[in-house]
Amino acid sequence: MTAKKRLFVALILAACLLASGLGVGGPSGDEVTRARLLLSRATYGARPGDLDAILVQGTKAWLEEQLEPARIDDSAVLKSLQKLENLQLSTTELMRKYPQPSRAEREAMLKARDSDEPGERKPPPRDRRGLVLRELWQAKLYRAVHSERQLQAVMTDFWFNHFNVYARKNRNTLLTLPSYERDAIRPHALGRFEELLTATAEHPAMLFYLDNWVNTKEGFDPREALRAQLGRRGGRGRRAMRDEDERALRISGINENYARELMELHTLGVDGGYDQKDVVEVARALTGWSVVGPQAVRVKQRIEERMGRGRMPEALRRLPDEGSFFFNELAHDDGVKTILGERIEEYGKHTEDGASGTHEGYAVIALLARHPSTARFVSTKLAQKFVSDSPRGALVDEMSSTFMRTRGDIREVLRTMFYSKHFVEDGMASEKVKTPLELVASALRATGAKVRGAALARTVAELGMPLYLCQPPTGYDEQAASWLGAGSILTRIRFATELAGGHLPGATPGGLPRDFEAWAADVLLRPEALPVDESLSGVDQMAFFLSSPAFQRQ
Amino acid sequence: MMQNRWDRREFLRMSGSTLLLLGGAGGGALEARDRAKPGVLVVLFQRGAADALHMVVPYRDKRYRGLRGALALEEPGKGETPTLDLGEGFAFHSALSPLYPLYGAGQLGVIVNTGSPDPTRSHFDAQDYMESGTPGKKSTRDGWLARALIEISGRQPSGAEAPSPFNAVALTPQMPRTLAGARDTIALEDFGSLERPRRESALAERLEKLYREDASASFAAAGTEASRAVTLFREQNPLALPPRKGVRYPGGRGENPLKQLAQLLKSGLGVRVAFVESSGWDTHFRQGAATGSMANLLGRLSGSLAAFYEDVGPDVPVTVLTVTEFGRTVAANGAGGTDHGHGSVTMVLGAGVRGGRVHGDWLGLQPRNLYEGRDLPVTTDFRDVFTEVATRALSLEDTSGLFPGYRTKSVGVMAERSL
Numbered sequence: 004m005t006a007k008k009r010l011f012v013a014l015i016l017a018a019c020l021l022a023s024g025l026g027v028g029g030p031s032g033d034e035v036t037r038a039r040l041l042l043s044r045a046t047y048g049a050r051p052g053d054l055d056a057i058l059v060q061g062t063k064a065w066l067e068e069q070l071e072p073a074r075i076d077d078s079a080v081l082k083s084l085q086k087l088e089n090l091q092l093s094t095t096e097l098m099r100k101y102p103q104p105s106r107a108e109r110e111a112m113l114k115a116r117d118s119d120e121p122g123e124r125k126p127p128p129r130d131r132r133g134l135v136l137r138e139l140w141q142a143k144l145y146r147a148v149h150s151e152r153q154l155q156a157v158m159t160d161f162w163f164n165h166f167n168v169y170a171r172k173n174r175n176t177l178l179t180l181p182s183y184e185r186d187a188i189r190p191h192a193l194g195r196f197e198e199l200l201t202a203t204a205e206h207p208a209m210l211f212y213l214d215n216w217v218n219t220k221e222g223f224d225p226r227e228a229l230r231a232q233l234g235r236r237g238g239r240g241r242r243a244m245r246d247e248d249e250r251a252l253r254i255s256g257i258n259e260n261y262a263r264e265l266m267e268l269h270t271l272g273v274d275g276g277y278d279q280k281d282v283v284e285v286a287r288a289l290t291g292w293s294v295v296g297p298q299a300v301r302v303k304q305r306i307e308e309r310m311g312r313g314r315m316p317e318a319l320r321r322l323p324d325e326g327s328f329f330f331n332e333l334a335h336d337d338g339v340k341t342i343l344g345e346r347i348e349e350y351g352k353h354t355e356d357g358a359s360g361t362h363e364g365y366a367v368i369a370l371l372a373r374h375p376s377t378a379r380f381v382s383t384k385l386a387q388k389f390v391s392d393s394p395r396g397a398l399v400d401e402m403s404s405t406f407m408r409t410r411g412d413i414r415e416v417l418r419t420m421f422y423s424k425h426f427v428e429d430g431m432a433s434e435k436v437k438t439p440l441e442l443v444a445s446a447l448r449a450t451g452a453k454v455r456g457a458a459l460a461r462t463v464a465e466l467g468m469p470l471y472l473c474q475p476p477t478g479y480d481e482q483a484a485s486w487l488g489a490g491s492i493l494t495r496i497r498f499a500t501e502l503a504g505g506h507l508p509g510a511t512p513g514g515l516p517r518d519f520e521a522w523a524a525d526v527l528l529r530p531e532a533l534p535v536d537e538s539l540s541g542v543d544q545m546a547f548f549l550s551s552p553a554f555q556r557q
Numbered sequence: 558m559m560q561n562r563w564d565r566r567e568f569l570r571m572s573g574s575t576l577l578l579l580g581g582a583g584g585g586a587l588e589a590r591d592r593a594k595p596g597v598l599v600v601l602f603q604r605g606a607a608d609a610l611h612m613v614v615p616y617r618d619k620r621y622r623g624l625r626g627a628l629a630l631e632e633p634g635k636g637e638t639p640t641l642d643l644g645e646g647f648a649f650h651s652a653l654s655p656l657y658p659l660y661g662a663g664q665l666g667v668i669v670n671t672g673s674p675d676p677t678r679s680h681f682d683a684q685d686y687m688e689s690g691t692p693g694k695k696s697t698r699d700g701w702l703a704r705a706l707i708e709i710s711g712r713q714p715s716g717a718e719a720p721s722p723f724n725a726v727a728l729t730p731q732m733p734r735t736l737a738g739a740r741d742t743i744a745l746e747d748f749g750s751l752e753r754p755r756r757e758s759a760l761a762e763r764l765e766k767l768y769r770e771d772a773s774a775s776f777a778a779a780g781t782e783a784s785r786a787v788t789l790f791r792e793q794n795p796l797a798l799p800p801r802k803g804v805r806y807p808g809g810r811g812e813n814p815l816k817q818l819a820q821l822l823k824s825g826l827g828v829r830v831a832f833v834e835s836s837g838w839d840t841h842f843r844q845g846a847a848t849g850s851m852a853n854l855l856g857r858l859s860g861s862l863a864a865f866y867e868d869v870g871p872d873v874p875v876t877v878l879t880v881t882e883f884g885r886t887v888a889a890n891g892a893g894g895t896d897h898g899h900g901s902v903t904m905v906l907g908a909g910v911r912g913g914r915v916h917g918d919w920l921g922l923q924p925r926n927l928y929e930g931r932d933l934p935v936t937t938d939f940r941d942v943f944t945e946v947a948t949r950a951l952s953l954e955d956t957s958g959l960f961p962g963y964r965t966k967s968v969g970v971m972a973e974r975s976l
Binding site: 260497 | 679685695697698734742763767768775776779786
């Protein structure tokens with residue numbers, strides 16, 4: 004053994020002694036409580052041994068590491084996730100890989116579904132896009148249970164829920180989601196709020212989901228615009244248009260959906276001090292923020308075949324690939340806008356990119372991202388997530404002021420929250436209930452079970468939280484009341500029984516602990532609340548524990 | 558307002574003592590009153606936007622054949638598969654024949670040109686608005702039927718027994734948006750999953766106790782409800798009830814949700830509102846005419862509904878409301894189907910319905926009377942229909958919370974309250 008190695012072993016031993024409380028000045032009771040609370044709220048739940056590890060490292064060092072996920076080695080998990088091929092592709096690649104089913108294919112699907120005669124029933128052609136959703140499910144569950152970058156996983160889900168997108172909004176939305184989570188959310192989950200907001204605003208997922216892709220200036224006629232582009236000699240190009248293209252182009256006018264939710268749900272909050280006039284003005288500023296759909300590319304290709312690339316108008320030639328953000332200048336409303344009392348035109352003068360109307364949208368995003376109402380709204384939501392369903396004003400004040408001072412540095416706001424004296428005090432006093440995803444992930448982590456495939460997502464859905472399939476833009480509710488009810492308790496009991504019995508679909512069971520009580524005290528937030536039923540043992544004891552109110556609490 | 562409330566409380570007190578006296582004098586009257594089950598409202602969502610003109614055919618409109626082309630259906634009494642005359646120039650698609658006797662008996666009414674004031678042609682948005690009951694507003698958290706449920710519970714006199722944990726049921730894999738935010742609601746695709754194996758149930762009893770005795774009120778309440786749900790389900794054992802003699806539900810893949818719903822309603826679970834859904838109504842391609850894919854869907858829908866209504870029988874005063882997010886284009890598209898439109902049609906089935914007639918303002922198929930020149934217009938707001946049907950079906954007294962900020966108008970599809 005080299006000297007270096009000997010020193011290392013000695014350090015490990017010392018650390019073990021410290022952890023077991025035998026060393027000089029072991030962790031204080033406060034430190035243990037803080038560690039338990041961090042494991043409960045800032046991760047998807049404690050695994051056996053996590054508590055000792057975090058105490059050896061010290062809660063501060065552990066937290067600082069979690070706040071800088073790049074410093075944490077997560078290579079094993081990342082390597083496993085590499086196998087999910089669709090999650091590595093861009094939206095353009097996914098749209099090319101999974102083209103919309105042709106009319107004949109869709110007819111065949113309908114026919115197979117409606118056929119009443121058993122003889123006629125062939126296996127229906129499958130919409131292979133479902134695989135994308137299954138990979139998203141698998142990755143979400145895999146990260147929640149196995150990733151070492153736990154806080155990053157928790158925050159990615161938090162922001163996905165905050166900037167919720169429903170996978171089945173239209174035929175293309177699902178294909179935008181791998182990029183949405185990977186490129187727009189995760190890189191900014193602990194970064195700057197303004198960058199996160201911008202990334203979601205420009206992303207095809209959000210543009211589809213909240214309809215901004217069809218938000219145009221009043222009176223805009225896409226057919227007229229295309230004809231004007233094609234010019235006098237564009238007859239051939241015009242003849243390349245088909246009925247379905249004409250139908251697809253029948254979109255025009257202000258669409259306020261995104262503008263409204265941008266203020267109500269993403270930034271200012273419903274009482275954040277805006278009115279209906281602001282909604283319209285924000286919508287106008289964002290006219291023309293759109294997405295190139297597969298249909299637009301098909302029209303372009305048909306026109307190109309007829310006219311030849313050289314004679315195609317410049318604007319058409321420059322049309323980006325399908326699935327990309329696209330600023331449609333022709334659809335943009337150029338007029339002056341006044342939002343929350345500020346003239347947006349003023350911002351344009353300071354941007355270098357004067358030629359593009361997108362600067363108005365960016366100006367609106369900056370205005371909203373830096374607004375005090377946003378600081379308060381986002382801080383409140385974070386405090387509700389990590390501390391208490393009804394956080395005290397003083398904590399929200401501290402967090403909002405950090406938000407304002409650091410121009411929305413999410414990492415700093417989290418620091419303020421986790422290091423606040425209110426975190427442990429109010430966190431322990433509060434009654435937070437695990438959401439279905441949190442329950443399932445924490446149960447797998449506590450029992451050492453492993454995620455296998457995507458089948459577990461069905462369980463999460465049965466518990467009331469279908470992943471990527473939350474319809475309303477509000478996302479799922481964090482409040483305890485939404486997750487407690489007769490039906491949900493019964494489903495939670497069924498889940499626990501299946502997991503304990505080792506027959507939960509989508510999970511490889513981890514086995515039962517030798518010393519049940521020691522194990523339970525290790526993974527529970529409040530070990531004094533350990534539910535024990537003397538008459539139970541083995542699988543029943545485990546099922547009882549995982550179903551108990553104590554394990555539903557976060 | 559205050560005056561009314563006092564009156565009601567006083568009435569309850571007085572009627573309570575009257576009932577007690579009656580009970581002392583002779584149990585008959587009290588028993589009879591007990592047996593009269595409260596009304597049940599079933600909402601059936603046709604997901605995908607059902608084509609109104611393939612359900613209720615305006616055969617006398619002279620533009621009908623031209624606009625529908627190959628989709629046009631025969632007149633009543635004509636051709637191989639004649640439509641079924643509803644009067645006033647309207648007819649049912651022949652595939653709706655199982656429901657036709659109920660129309661004749663005045664138990665089934667239809668309302669033409671119903672829908673949402675919101676112009677969206679997105680399934681997602683339109684379903685969302687119809688389920689939350691707030692057209693144009695997406696951030697509403699709860700569903701309209703959940704709000705109706707609150708009106709029922711709100712009417713419970715204090716000290717009355719808590720509502721059944723099966724107060725609302727949805728035969729869907731997840732809680733539908735229509736019932737979001739409701740308490741005492743259970744959503745299960747198959748209620749058979751409540752019949753647990755023995756080993757699990759012993760454990761469950763202990764757990765339910767643990768919940769009931771939890772220090773936190775919300776856990777305790779949930780545990781109590783869960784206990785009651787399981788106990789009640791075991792006592793009532795609804796899934797053992799066979800369909801009424803002679804009732805046959807149409808086949809098809811999987812269990813017929815209406816068949817199971819009938820079992821839940823016939824037992825004493827205390828269901829007041831129920832939600833079921835049927836999918837496949839998004840008929841862009843080859844929807845067929847008298848026969849074909851949409852006719853198959855209609856056949857299954859009407860066969861199931863008629864069987865359900867007969868199965869449940871007169872003992873349970875049930876009202877069924879069919880809804881769909883919007884209608885479809887009047888004209889056929891190039892693929893033998895129809896595209897997303899605006900106004901559609903609603904059916905209401907039940908003893909309290911002014912059935913046997915076509916309700917709603919029909920404006921004809923002249924282009925100037927169509928919405929954006931192509932779709933059926935909406936002349937009856939869905940909220941007017943929902944309010945009237947829910948009010949009568951569930952005997953609601955105060956409906957102001959159903960669609961906040963909306964002033965409802967009378968539709969006339971439900972009979973006046975009889976006293």
